[in-house]
């Protein structure tokens with residue numbers, strides 16, 4: 001009866017605290033929160049360009065360092081900017 005418990009035991013505690021990889025956790029502050037810009041403007045293509053990769057894809061949150069709220073806003077803004085032909089759907 002103890003079998004199941006035993007196999008679970010190892011993964012149970014503190015496993016998510018272990019950081020793999022060499023890169024230390026860098027403290028990143030969301031640029032929009034920091035700059036007190038609460039509205040992400042889709043017409044601001046220069047700013048939005050930082051959040052898309054060279055191939056035109058929207059960068060993931062781990063790459064942009066934005067907070068959830070602003071990452072969501074940026075995603076929407078980039079999509080709008082694409083339609084307005086301010087940003088590419090596909091990179092050069």
Ligand SMILES: [Zn+2]
Pocket residue numbers: 030031032033034066067068069070071
């Ligand atoms: Zn933010």
